[in-house]
Amino acid sequence: MTDQTVPLFDTLVIIGPGLIGSSILRRGMDDRRIARRLVACDISPEVRARVAELGIADVVETDPATAARDADCVIICVPVGAIAMVAAQVMPVMKKGAILSEVGSVKVTVMEAMQPLLARYPDIAFVPAHPMAGTEFSGPDAGFATLFEDRWCLLTPPEHTPEPAITRITALWKMMGARVRCMSVDHHDRVCAIVSHLPHLLAFTICGTADDLADETRSEVLDFAASGFRDFTRIAASDPTMWRDIFLNNREALLDMLDRFIADAQEMGNAIRTGNEDVIVSRIQRGRAIRRSLIENRQA
Ligand SMILES: NC(=O)c1ccc[n+]([C@@H]2O[C@H](COP(=O)([O-])OP(=O)(O)OC[C@H]3O[C@@H](n4cnc5c(N)ncnc54)[C@H](O)[C@@H]3O)[C@@H](O)[C@H]2O)c1
Numbered sequence: 106m107t108d109q110t111v112p113l114f115d116t117l118v119i120i121g122p123g124l125i126g127s128s129i130l131r132r133g134m135d136d137r138r139i140a141r142r143l144v145a146c147d148i149s150p151e152v153r154a155r156v157a158e159l160g161i162a163d164v165v166e167t168d169p170a171t172a173a174r175d176a177d178c179v180i181i182c183v184p185v186g187a188i189a190m191v192a193a194q195v196m197p198v199m200k201k202g203a204i205l206s207e208v209g210s211v212k213v214t215v216m217e218a219m220q221p222l223l224a225r226y227p228d229i230a231f232v233p234a235h236p237m238a239g240t241e242f243s244g245p246d247a248g249f250a251t252l253f254e255d256r257w258c259l260l261t262p263p264e265h266t267p268e269p270a271i272t273r274i275t276a277l278w279k280m281m282g283a284r285v286r287c288m289s290v291d292h293h294d295r296v297c298a299i300v301s302h303l304p305h306l307l308a309f310t311i312c313g314t315a316d317d318l319a320d321e322t323r324s325e326v327l328d329f330a331a332s333g334f335r336d337f338t339r340i341a342a343s344d345p346t347m348w349r350d351i352f353l354n355n356r357e358a359l360l361d362m363l364d365r366f367i368a369d370a371q372e373m374g375n376a377i378r379t380g381n382e383d384v385i386v387s388r389i390q391r392g393r394a395i396r397r398s399l400i401e402n403r404q405a
Pocket residue numbers: 120121122123124125126146147148149152182183184185187190191208209210211235236237238239240241242243244245344347351
């Protein structure tokens with residue numbers, strides 16, 4: 106997309122304008138080269154009212170089918186477990202040649218649930234995307250226009266998706282400041298299991314473990330928590346519905362990473378027990394090196 110006298114999309118519809126959806130809308134409002142008309146639709150009346158109040162969409166709709174009818178692109182931004190259900194509401198009314206996308210954190214099960222719909226509506230191009238950006242906050246107030254700046258957005262289009270649709274979704278994410286990479290759904294889910302889903306599992310667990318300790322210790326945890334524990338509590342504050350859906354939908358890859366982690370943690374435990382300084386120091390050095398490379402890649 107180089108002709109920027111014409112917006113990338115005429116009508117772009119966001120279903121589920123929470124953290125991610127409202128960030129897309131805000132960016133679209135700031136940069137009208139993205140879409141001439143921005144439409145928001147949400148199942149929650151409170152969210153719809155708030156989106157209208159914030160003025161981050163040109164139109165707010167209650168019914169997904171009404172919202173999607175004139176769309177050139179619909180992006181589903183709801184929890185993973187509801188994505189295919191929303192797709193089933195919008196696909197029957199979408200225009201021939203329109204693009205359907207979603208931003209779910211898990212791809213294999215979503216693609217499986219989408220198969221019957223993709224077979225029934227072959228004229229709609231499906232381009233799943235996953236912005237590797239977020240915060241622990243949810244809802245339309247949590248979004249911001251620069252959320253995707255310098256972050257990766259992973260695309261997992263099915264094999265027969267028309268190339269121009271992939272090019273347009275790539276252009277969309279680039280206009281929102283992201284870097285884009287295409288990969289298979291299986292690879293996506295394994296990568297996200299280690300870089301995102303396991304860290305959240307550990308964060309929820311360590312907070313629970315601390316909370317299970319005696320009352321006195323627990324209050325000390327809260328009173329004296331230095332940044333180590335505090336950093337875990339930030340991601341442990343994330344939305345329960347979103348993370349329940351992620352864990353249950355990426356079950357296999359996540360459990361595999363958890364097994365590896367447990368084995369590695371046990372090795373570290375053994376090194377501490379036996380005073381094996383080399384193992385301890387080399388683990389710490391690897392951690393430091395990974396942090397350095399994240400900083401160099403502007404991802405930290
Ligand atoms: N939060 C993150 O850090 C992050 C990052 C990347 C991707 N994601 C993925 O993006 C999606 C949205 O996450 P979020 O953090 O923006 O969530 P959110 O809770 O902030 O927003 C989700 C919105 O979807 C609405 N919704 C739920 N079910 C619906 C339905 N059936 N029809 C219409 N609207 C419905 C909710 O009312 C809410 O407004 C999830 O699939 C999540 O896995 C999240």
